Amino acid sequence: MHSEIENLVLPESMLDVSRISIFAGRFGTGKTEVAINYALALTKLDGSVTLTDMDVVTPYFRSRDMSERLERKGVEVVAPSELTRDIHLPAISARIWGTLQSEDGFTVMDVGGDSQGARAIGQFKALIERSGYIMYLVVNPFRPYNSTLERIAETVEDIETNARLKTGALVSNPNLIADTTLQTVQEGHRLVEQAGEELGLPIAFLCMEDRLLHEGVEDQYAQPILPLTRHFRPPWDE
Amino acid sequence: MAKVLMKGNEAIAEAAIRAGCDGYFGYPITPQTELLEYMSRRMPELGRAFVQGESEIASINMVLGAAAAGKRAMTSSSSPGVSLKQEGISFLAGNELPAVIVNIMRGGPGLGNVQPSQSDYFQATKGGGHGDYFPIVLAPSTVQEAIDFTILAFELADKYRNPAMILGDGSIGQIMEPVELPEVESKPPDKPWAVTGCKGREKNIIRSLYLLAGPLEARNVILQKKYREIEANEQRHAEFMLEGAEMVIVAYGTTGRVAQTAITRARDEGMPVGLFRPITLYPYPKDAISSLVEQARVFLVLEMSAGQMLEDVELAVKGTVPVEFQGWLGGRVPTPSEVTQTIKEIRTKYLK
Numbered sequence: 252m253h254s255e256i257e258n259l260v261l262p263e264s265m266l267d268v269s270r271i272s273i274f275a276g277r278f279g280t281g282k283t284e285v286a287i288n289y290a291l292a293l294t295k296l297d298g299s300v301t302l303t304d305m306d307v308v309t310p311y312f313r314s315r316d317m318s319e320r321l322e323r324k325g326v327e328v329v330a331p332s333e334l335t336r337d338i339h340l341p342a343i344s345a346r347i348w349g350t351l352q353s354e355d356g357f358t359v360m361d362v363g364g365d366s367q368g369a370r371a372i373g374q375f376k377a378l379i380e381r382s383g384y385i386m387y388l389v390v391n392p393f394r395p396y397n398s399t400l401e402r403i404a405e406t407v408e409d410i411e412t413n414a415r416l417k418t419g420a421l422v423s424n425p426n427l428i429a430d431t432t433l434q435t436v437q438e439g440h441r442l443v444e445q446a447g448e449e450l451g452l453p454i455a456f457l458c459m460e461d462r463l464l465h466e467g468v469e470d471q472y473a474q475p476i477l478p479l480t481r482h483f484r485p486p487w488d489e
Numbered sequence: 490m491a492k493v494l495m496k497g498n499e500a501i502a503e504a505a506i507r508a509g510c511d512g513y514f515g516y517p518i519t520p521q522t523e524l525l526e527y528m529s530r531r532m533p534e535l536g537r538a539f540v541q542g543e544s545e546i547a548s549i550n551m552v553l554g555a556a557a558a559g560k561r562a563m564t565s566s567s568s569p570g571v572s573l574k575q576e577g578i579s580f581l582a583g584n585e586l587p588a589v590i591v592n593i594m595r596g597g598p599g600l601g602n603v604q605p606s607q608s609d610y611f612q613a614t615k616g617g618g619h620g621d622y623f624p625i626v627l628a629p630s631t632v633q634e635a636i637d638f639t640i641l642a643f644e645l646a647d648k649y650r651n652p653a654m655i656l657g658d659g660s661i662g663q664i665m666e667p668v669e670l671p672e673v674e675s676k677p678p679d680k681p682w683a684v685t686g687c688k689g690r691e692k693n694i695i696r697s698l699y700l701l702a703g704p705l706e707a708r709n710v711i712l713q714k715k716y717r718e719i720e721a722n723e724q725r726h727a728e729f730m731l732e733g734a735e736m737v738i739v740a741y742g743t744t745g746r747v748a749q750t751a752i753t754r755a756r757d758e759g760m761p762v763g764l765f766r767p768i769t770l771y772p773y774p775k776d777a778i779s780s781l782v783e784q785a786r787v788f789l790v791l792e793m794s795a796g797q798m799l800e801d802v803e804l805a806v807k808g809t810v811p812v813e814f815q816g817w818l819g820g821r822v823p824t825p826s827e828v829t830q831t832i833k834e835i836r837t838k839y840l841k
Binding site for chain 1: 492493494604820
């Protein structure tokens with residue numbers, strides 16, 4: 252069974268949090284799960300937490316689909332209105348302006364995949380820069396177009412051009428969902444580390460599903476670990 | 490083979506590439522668009538043809554052209570888009586041209602919504618377009634099956650010179666799962682009938698136009714003979730916990746998978762229930778269903794539709810055993826607990 256999110260605390264080395272944390276990257280690398288888990292972890296700190304759903308790309312499995320659960324746990328979700336939930340519209344919420352102009356609390360931005368997704372945040376460049384931000388590039392080397400150093404380098408360039416913002420760090424999210432083992436994480440993370448070195452980008456943290464986090468696992472990695480609780484499940488696995 | 494994590498739509502695209510697909514022709518529509526997106530990137534990298542047509546109708550006719558030239562060609566869409574392609578699919582069948590069509594079904598009728606559905610079963614398996622014909626229809630229930638069946642679809646299409654369809658619901662297109670991609674490309678057979686330029690040989694003529702009744706009847710007799718051959722050779726299905734099952738659930742695709750979870754739970758509570766999951770929807774695996782009437786005391790058909798495959802089950806069971814049905818409409822996906830509840834009710838009605 253999955254450990255409850257209440258037990259989740261950010262490692263000390265992750266406590267230096269920018270007001271705005273942006274999760275961008277290739278399509279299907281786990282940005283939404285990471286952003287949700289990160290936002291929930293931030294609720295343990297002082298200050299309000301807002302998660303903005305910037306996804307204009309994906310029709311299913313978006314932050315907005317989890318808004319009730321997140322609101323219950325103290326994360327405000329800024330997403331397109333309920334009316335448009337089941338329509339695949341490339342829309343974002345007008346409330347994003349207010350969220351970005353606010354000077355308090357933390358804002359986590361869940362960005363849609365690829366350059367098309369990144370383009371949706373480009374228009375907020377000035378506001379985001381004024382508030383102070385870090386843009387994370389989420390990498391899962393088991394996904395297509397994520398599995399080689401060249402592809403990851405391409406992604407960084409592609410996302411930065413469209414988001415009009417700079418990548419601050421990589422987030423390593425090596426996984427095969429239910430088939431993930433400790434070995435999967437080890438192998439995948441090695442490639443992300445190489446990419447980080449090549450690109451001159453630090454790895455902010457390594458994501459691992461909570462079921463894998465046995466005693467001593469954390470000691471094997473140089474980076475802090477963000478424990479992930481899976482929020483999205485297929486219909487047959489309710 | 491190392492595992493990778495793929496979305497159903499991407500997996501179908503990559504499988505088609507490995508099956509030697511020479512040309513992809515399509516038009517975007519949710520929840521299938523990732524397939525076209527993936528192709529738009531990969532096909533040019535490999536020097537193969539990717540064309541976003543000006544419409545679904547244009548795209549299916551480009552498929553027809555490529556297939557006539559002997560190429561492995563495909564298109565993909567979702568329900569309303571596949572309705573637009575029906576004329577072209579009928580032409581593919583009439584011309585005896587192999588091609589692969591993917592339908593990642595969404596809620597209907599009309600514009601409907603972008604949620605998962607299985608309400609295009611009749612359209613897919615009973616012809617869909619005009620005239621007496623059947624496309625071969627394969628229904629994946631996992632992303633791995635989406636890969637395996639796409640490759641199989643290209644092979645069967647070539648083997649029978651007939652359109653083949655992958656019929657998945659929105660969940661199959663959108664879900665992400667770990668998969669293994671085959672390393673070896675599937676090789677198309679020789680196509681001496683293709684229109685490739687007739688230097689040094691007799692002209693090849695590909696047509697579905699036969700002006701007189703006699704020749705068109707003769708043509709239809711040939712086609713029907715082929716469909717009987719497909720029905721005799723290509724029925725496929727999967728079974729889950731059928732041993733000792735007095736209640737047989739028949740469900741395909743995502744519904745089959747939801748049923749599988751429900752059946753596992755029901756078995757834990759000692760209920761004698763199992764799953765018959767059709768893989769080919771045309772040809773329907775009716776022989777295997779017919780042989781289950783000895784064992785089953787009741788059939789339960791589950792579909793994300795108002796009851797379309799239900800008719801094929803009833804035809805195979807021929808009134809010998811009761812056939813019950815539960816459907817979900819408008820893009821709603823059942824949960825395993827709903828199905829477990831239905832299993833309990835049916836059990837009380839028939840097995841006590």
